[in-house]
Amino acid sequence: MHHRLDATDPLGTRSLPYGKSTFRKITQKLYQHRSLALLFKRASTALITHNIVGWEGSLTSLPSIVYNCKSDIESPPPTVNRPDDVALSVTSFPTLGTAYAAMYGCTQPVIESTIKCLEDFGGQAFHPLAMPVIFAELERARLVGLLDREKEALAKRILELENKLRGEDQSSISEKADSEPTSQTRDCESTKLWMDVSSLQNGLHSLRTQLQNMMEHSGNLATTYFKSPVEGSNKIDEHAEERRAGSRIEMRLREMVDELGSKIRSCEALLGGMSLAAQMESNYYTRRDAKVSIIIANATKRDGSQMRSISLLGMIFLPGTFLASLFSMSFFNWTPPDGNQIISPWIALYGVLVIVITLITVWGMRKWMEAEEKKAREQMAKEVNSDGDSIV
Numbered sequence: 001m002h003h004r005l006d007a008t009d010p011l012g013t014r015s016l017p018y019g020k021s022t023f024r025k026i027t028q029k030l031y032q033h034r035s036l037a038l039l040f041k042r043a044s045t046a047l048i049t050h051n052i053v054g055w056e057g058s059l060t061s062l063p064s065i066v067y068n069c070k071s072d073i074e075s076p077p078p079t080v081n082r083p084d085d086v087a088l089s090v091t092s093f094p095t096l097g098t099a100y101a102a103m104y105g106c107t108q109p110v111i112e113s114t115i116k117c118l119e120d121f122g123g124q125a126f127h128p129l130a131m132p133v134i135f136a137e138l139e140r141a142r143l144v145g146l147l148d149r150e151k152e153a154l155a156k157r158i159l160e161l162e163n164k165l166r167g168e169d170q171s172s173i174s175e176k177a178d179s180e181p182t183s184q185t186r187d188c189e190s191t192k193l194w195m196d197v198s199s200l201q202n203g204l205h206s207l208r209t210q211l212q213n214m215m216e217h218s219g220n221l222a223t224t225y226f227k228s229p230v231e232g233s234n235k236i237d238e239h240a241e242e243r244r245a246g247s248r249i250e251m252r253l254r255e256m257v258d259e260l261g262s263k264i265r266s267c268e269a270l271l272g273g274m275s276l277a278a279q280m281e282s283n284y285y286t287r288r289d290a291k292v293s294i295i296i297a298n299a300t301k302r303d304g305s306q307m308r309s310i311s312l313l314g315m316i317f318l319p320g321t322f323l324a325s326l327f328s329m330s331f332f333n334w335t336p337p338d339g340n341q342i343i344s345p346w347i348a349l350y351g352v353l354v355i356v357i358t359l360i361t362v363w364g365m366r367k368w369m370e371a372e373e374k375k376a377r378e379q380m381a382k383e384v385n386s387d388g389d390s391i392v
Contacts (some may be wrong), residue, residue, distance in 0.1 A: 002109050003106055003107075003108075004105045008015060008363065021122065027102075030091070030100040030101075031055060031064070031087065031091040033051075033066045039068045039087055039089070042105075043074060044073070044074050044205065045072045045074050045206035046072040046139050046206055046210055047069065047215060048069045048136065048208065048211075049067070049069075049215070050068075050132075051064060052064070062093050062095055062096060064092060065094065065096070065128055065227075066091050067088065067092070067128070067131070068087075068089055069088040069089075069090075069130075069132055069135040069136075069139075071085035071086050071087070071139055072142075072143060072203045073085050074199075074203070075199045075204075076145070076199075077202070084107055084138075084140065085105060086103055086105045086106055087103070087104040088103045088131060088135045089101065089102050089104075090102065090131045092126075092128035094225035097126050099127075099130070101131045104367060116160070117137065118134070121245070123241070124241060127242060127249070128225075129218055129246065130245075130265065132214060133253065135210055136207075136210075136214065136253070139206065143204055144204075144259075144260075147197070147204065147263060148242050150200060151266065151267070151270055152197050153193055153390070154197050154270050154272060155192050157189070157193055157274070158270070158273050159273055163275040163388060164228070190274070194274050195269060197267060197270065198271060200267070200390065202257055204263055204267070205264060207260060207262065208257055208264070211260070215257070219245050219250070221242075222243050222246050222247075225239070225242075226243050226246065299376065
């Protein structure tokens with residue numbers, strides 16, 4: 001098992017504690033197939049493959065099975081630190097009961113878990129599927145651990161959406177406007193969370209498919225390399241232990257397949273709940289905006305009717321009032337005696353008073369309009385919040 005190094009490679013499994021020449025020697029001594037190079041380059045969901053391979057040298061006449069396994073580096077969220085993705089290459093010679101394995105990118109917990117699993121296998125640690133099933137256990141624990149954290153966050157976000165809708169029913173329009181930036185940030189986080197869980201769900205689907213293929217391969221091993229003697233013959237059953245180990249491996253694989261199926265179904269339920277909560281939120285805002293639009297339209301209609309009435313009155317009375325005031329003012333002497341002025345010297349005082357009184361009137365009118373506007377906002381908020389309990 002190769003320890004993971006702190007190297008520039010973001011995936012980590014390609015970083016080895018020795019050079020290229022040493023790597024070539026190790027691959028020759030441990031019968032590492034050249035497909036290992038392609039395995040390192042591949043960035044995809046979990047991969048577990050097997051191929052029949054022939055070798056040059058002393059073992060050239062013996063059949064061998066090459067297993068290549070690589071962790072899922074596509075489904076976990078990009079922000080997740082992934083120091084536990086590994087690559088595994090196993091070359092098994094079933095007729096000899098020998099297997100050569102190399103695991104790359106191992107952390108100390110991965111090494112300890114692998115050693116413990118090999119100890120549990122005991123004398124069957126050289127079974128062709130022993131190391132691949134250990135890899136499957138590590139990958140299952142890795143993806144399920146990531147999924148459980150994301151699921152918890154997603155379930156929490158669904159509850160926050162519900163509480164958000166109920167809380168907004170009790171808040172005012174201004175409070176809703178103040179919380180808008182925070183809501184937008186949370187919406188972005190919800191979208192990313194949904195994508196992360198959906199991606200992990202796809203990763204679980206892929207791993208489940210690989211485990212099902214391993215189950216099928218385990219059955220093939222029992223009927224080919226480890227088949228029992230013909231009934232009635234005097235041959236010794238040399239592969240009884242291998243078949244029993246294969247049965248235990250197949251049973252464990254079936255348990256993992258069932259567990260992954262349960263996790264996938266719970267993912268589907270949570271993703272469906274998130275979609276439903278988002279749809280409820282969208283419907284709520286759509287109805288609220290429509291109601292606000294209706295209220296504004298009605299208020300505008302009322303204001304328009306009042307303004308038309310005021311304008312009509314102004315057009316009727318303003319010309320006559322202006323002319324009557326002009327001709328009745330004492331500032332003008334329309335028939336002055338000889339030597340008298342037509343315009344009074346007090347007209348300047350009149351102009352100053354007109355300006356001052358006009359400013360006071362405009363100020364008072366503005367204050368009155370602000371009070372009316374505030375009253376209208378409160379009335380609008382009251383009418384909008386009257387639909388408080390209708391979330392769905």
